[in-house]
Amino acid sequence: MTYQEALRYGQIRLIAAGVLEVESDAWLLMSAVCRIDRNFYYVYGNEEMIKEQEKEYMALLEKRAERIPLQYITGEQDFMGLNFKVNPGVLIPRQDTETLVEEVLKAVTPGMEVLDLCTGSGCIAVSLAKFVPGAKVQGVDISPEALKVSEENARRNGVNVHFFLSDMFGQVEGKFDVIVSNPPYIPTGEIQGLMPEVKDFEPHLALDGKEDGLWFYWILAGEGKKYLKPKGTLMVEIGCDQGKDVSRIFKNNGYCDIKVIKDLAGLDRVVTGKDERHV
Missing domain, CATH: 3.40.50.150 (Vaccinia Virus protein VP39)
Structure with missing residues (x-):
């Protein structure tokens, strides 16, 4: 899964869960896991995510989908x-x-x-x-x-x-x-x-x-x-x-x-x- 695909998946997953700020939350979770900024994403968005980071990102998305506040997830x-x-x-x-x-x-x-x-x-x-x-x-x-x-x-x-x-x-x-x-x-x-x-x-x-x-x-x-x-x-x-x-x-x-x-x-x-x- 590429960074772009993962971000889009995250947005769709959070929309389904009723989260309001889906774009910012999906991005902030990705940036926290992958330690990337917007510049990196724009340049390398079509590249594959590291598998371990992809797995962690998916796990955090599920926590957010449970409506756990983003700030409690990122700490x-x-x-x-x-x-x-x-x-x-x-x-x-x-x-x-x-x-x-x-x-x-x-x-x-x-x-x-x-x-x-x-x-x-x-x-x-x-x-x-x-x-x-x-x-x-x-x-x-x-x-x-x-x-x-x-x-x-x-x-x-x-x-x-x-x-x-x-x-x-x-x-x-x-x-x-x-x-x-x-x-x-x-x-x-x-x-x-x-x-x-x-x-x-x-x-x-x-x-x-x-x-x-x-x-x-x-x-x-x-x-x-x-x-x-x-x-x-x-x-x-x-x-x-x-x-x-x-x-x-x-x-x-x-x-x-x-x-x-x-x-x-x-x-x-x-x-x-x-x-x-x-x-």
């Missing part, structure tokens, strides 16, 4: 131009969350102390430490498996982040200039309606925002004030229909200068606010 995901290890113990970093990181980067300067709650893969904390050298970044998660991944991602990207086990603010000490979080925010009843890649393979611990999806925002806004320095800021990712509700939660808990920031698709994605007692 990695790019985020903010950095490469992150991922496995089924952590939520796959998404482009939506880059909007949150970009907003935090506007507020953080070297020497500031930053806390990332529900850190998961560590993509937020590691990105902040990478792009703001000198920032003192900590990340917490309730999952020991997630912390193993986040620590590996800090090493992979050459940054120093202090990760530790904590159920929200349970084991947190000190005060911070910025508290950031991408908490679980999908209402429990909506999880089974998500794509198979999400509902069947990503950790529900990182998805389930309880009955109305807002449970963790009440904790973040309510308890977060105890851990903010004067003029400190709380910054969170939200579901695209949660801007008004999360803004109300911030207001009810004494925050001011509340802002809702949209993502690249024009959807509400981030809410920020300051503790009014400190402004």
Whole structure:
């Protein structure tokens, strides 16, 4: 089977399985197995694949056809131009969350102390430490498996982040200039309606925002004030229909200068606010 034939077969196989991004997924699996780029493919596409690579490629296609997320198959995901290890113990970093990181980067300067709650893969904390050298970044998660991944991602990207086990603010000490979080925010009843890649393979611990999806925002806004320095800021990712509700939660808990920031698709994605007692 040639590279071109294999790629076409992969696309057809994934179409039959109901996968949406068939062209990119088939190509990314091939490039991962064969360690080739587009230039190689265009020049040598009519040549035969190495048999061992063909066999491995077919095996990975079957995994993807089972709707296992591509990132869990390849074991990695790019985020903010950095490469992150991922496995089924952590939520796959998404482009939506880059909007949150970009907003935090506007507020953080070297020497500031930053806390990332529900850190998961560590993509937020590691990105902040990478792009703001000198920032003192900590990340917490309730999952020991997630912390193993986040620590590996800090090493992979050459940054120093202090990760530790904590159920929200349970084991947190000190005060911070910025508290950031991408908490679980999908209402429990909506999880089974998500794509198979999400509902069947990503950790529900990182998805389930309880009955109305807002449970963790009440904790973040309510308890977060105890851990903010004067003029400190709380910054969170939200579901695209949660801007008004999360803004109300911030207001009810004494925050001011509340802002809702949209993502690249024009959807509400981030809410920020300051503790009014400190402004």
